[in-house]
Amino acid sequence: MLKSPTNSKQHLIIFTRYPEPGKTKTRLIPALGSVGAANLQRQMTEHTVSQVKELQANTAISLEIRFAGGNLQLMQDWLGSDLVYQLQGEGDLGSRMMRSLLNSFQSNAEQVVIIGTDCPGVNPQILATAFEQLHVFDLVLGPAVDGGYYLIGLQQPFSELLTNIDWGTSQVLSETVDIAQKLNLSVAYLPTLADVDRPEDLPIWEQETKE
Template identity: 80%
Template sequence: MLQSSMNSKQHLIIFTRYPEPGKTKTRLIPALGILGAANLQRQMTEYTVSQVKELQKATGISLEVRFTGGNLQLMQDWLGLGLVYQSQGEGDLGLRMARSLFDSFQSSMEQVIIIGTDCPGVNSQILTQAFEQLHTFDLVLGPAIDGGYYLIGLRRLIPELFANIDWGTSQVLQQTVDIAEELNISLIYLPALADVDLPEDLPIWEQVFNREVGLSDN
């Protein structure tokens, strides 16, 4: 049982948005329409949650969903009562991530990882790897091919990593790494993965989705 008591100090936070048509995945609306873009957001979030639940079965990590849009009732109706939900609150992405990390470390968590739902390559294996790396490194980053990151993991809150970053640009990863190097923070990368943000990214999701459907049909 030693294993699970250790892992109870490992915490995973999923950042997502309630899939309200017209307010989510807006860059995909030209390709998918308002409803299609919201539906994609819904499916990708559900897929991410399913991957984390796989990991939970094996490791006993704790999980929370930090959301924007919608409200607690809508989130529970959508993803079920079995999850912990928390609003992301005000501020830019950096402030919202720093707040969620602060809350987690205040609750005596020792390893905290934040992921979004835009990157279908984030599966239970990648997440397992990320938590393992946090035994050795202060900072784990999952580079997104567009220059951002799909995952950040820390052993303590380092607020500097979330300040003065040009969120939503191709500079995010590099700016974060530059700050980490200035602060002498030990850092390791996970495999680079692709986000699904633009119409040309859709085949990445279709591949995963078709595989999932295929598995559930068997």
């Protein structure tokens, strides 16, 4: 069943996709094949969930998985029935993230952080820092090397931050910061990390999983 997502003042949302071959990590299919790309999506999501669970061992943070593709049963069979799942729903990435933020704040969350699963460098320390910064700053961003961001954290849902953004381009971070400045929001930055999106990024994942 789709449980209420938020049972803590600090709420973390993971955006991911069910690892169906041909539907996920498509830019890696030339290097890995459709099944290999889906397997990487599976492994990277499991890695991200494990990092969050490590954080939860020491901190009162509720976790929610926002998924696309598959269905609730498939997600539970994959990642376990003890997690909270919600569909991402329709619209571009900004619309889907905004929906998840609004749901969380309406459920009494006071600090909400959203991450994807493409960035293997996300660890409990970075996530803990994001929540700590939200005690002081309006907005926390984790810059990605490709010009996007791997993490966004807010104390309240500013919908302007997620509208009219050229998602999937190298302008995502700079456009978001420009909007934040116009809104007079204070911004904290986390360490810059690399996403794994293209064949040339695969060594980042291999390095991370070796350690």
